[in-house]
Amino acid sequence: MRWLAAALIVLAAGCGSAPALKGGDSVAKSRLTDAEARAAALAKTGDYAGAARHYGEALRIATSLENADAIAANAINLSIVQQWLGRDAEARAALAAVLDDPRTPFSERRKLQAELRRAILDLSSGNTGAAAVWAGQAERRCNQGCEYAATILNVRAQVELESGHAAEAARLAQAAAERSRGNAARAETANALRTLGRARHAQGEALAALEPLRQALEIDRELGDPRKILADLSALARAADAAGDLAAARDYKERGLAVSRAMNDGRGAAEMEVLLRR
């Protein structure tokens, strides 16, 4: 009994002991780490405004420390959160800390991330020309072998689809799907399948579009992102309509409407209601 108690106390002491402070860490460095941790926690809980505030603070501290990697990481994270808040101009301005600074020696990986983010931002605001340029730059830096190869291909596929080149979009989306298969980032597989389905639909192959869209929906449901589930259901409803399967189309529309209402997404719900009235 005594030995058991002793073992428990040892275990508790091991778990409860404070981590050893790194001797070289300054106050500013610990504030930087703290701001980054707080921002990440707030972003995880959905408080994007709070996350943006802390990423901004972290970016400021990183700039004062001339820590190139932290500057880039926080600028990119800040741009992501600002876009989630619908502030595209601020998101673009955050990326300028990396893209418009030739003096700071950012790593190739960070430059690529910033270029890719810029392409995504430009495409989301309908600037397909600029998006194509930034995506091309990121692809050259990636050289077909980086962790963001599938994401870049997906962005390029969406650019082509938005530009009316459905066949090229389908080819790029197919390539993105193949590259992302077996990868940990399954979200990009789903994105690739969704874009492939949309591209096939745009080519007039509604029946062929259904299968990749269903696969995308399956993955997105596993990943648990309602925005993507809604996008899949919307694309599926359109493809099923075009394929003449009216019952399936109605089912997808009703499911999409339920999802958008649960998300409090007024725009998505309105879109689904329009689709249902057709």
Place this chain on the structure above:
Amino acid sequence: MNIALPPGRFSGLLLKVNAFLAIALLMVAAFMGLVAYKQGWFVRQTMIHFVTPNALGINKGMPVKLHGFTVGSVSEMQLASGGVDVRLSLAAEYLMRIPQDSHARHAREAGVIGASVIDIVPGKDERALAEGAQISFEPARGISEIIDDFRRQAIPAFNEVKQAMTQVGRSGQDITEILASLRVEVEHLPATHRAVRKLVEEAAQTTAELGRQTGATLQAVERVAGTMERAIPALSEKLASGIESIDAAATQLKKTGEEAQLTLKSARPLLDHSETAAREAGDVLTAAKRIWPLSDSFKESSDGMLPIDSFEAQGKGRTR
């Protein structure tokens, strides 16, 4: 020397001369009549007047206007006690359109630089002005007076602007930054407005719901109070026995604590050893993370980065 004129050459000359003179006289009379008509000599005129302390800019013959329509002119000006008595000659038919509490003012037809006129500003009285009545007069402000007035009003404003700019300069903040921040805040106003509206609506709903629930809660509280009233005697008995049990358990706990203290004393060296070992293991792990073959295995996949997702290219914002 007599010149013989042919007989009959000037016969009727006197008659012709008289006829010519009569026609000329008639034409002069017609011309004068026309001029008199144009000058309004045939229109019955009536007189009103006002006294002004300063008649600068007022001239004889200056038009008098009512609603912008010429109804007469300045007919006479003469020095009087308290200033200059200015007499206005108006067509009698317009006098009935000028109320008793009307006043005259010196105005210009096109702002500051137009022709000077006397403008009659009609009052609200229902009774018309009587013939020969005196009305009040509002002298015109000169351009220097207007400039002085503007200067008096503008100087405090300029001083405040100057003071504000000095404060901004002292605060060390760039005005463009302030304006940019202001613009960002203004852009957020519609969203804030929507959020406040939603909050108010939700608050109203919640209040109504709360009202309903309060009634039900009060009833439930009444029921609970009744139950407690019944249960308290039995509970107090159980509480007494429970306290006795706790007392016994506390005694036992004290004993266990003493034993644990002894155990801790014996385990202290072991604890020190284990802490040292843990620290060393941590150092080894950190070092191993830096070594090339192992560094990839220990690399954190997230890297503290939020996901760069190509889906974000599809639309604006993110639903919470």
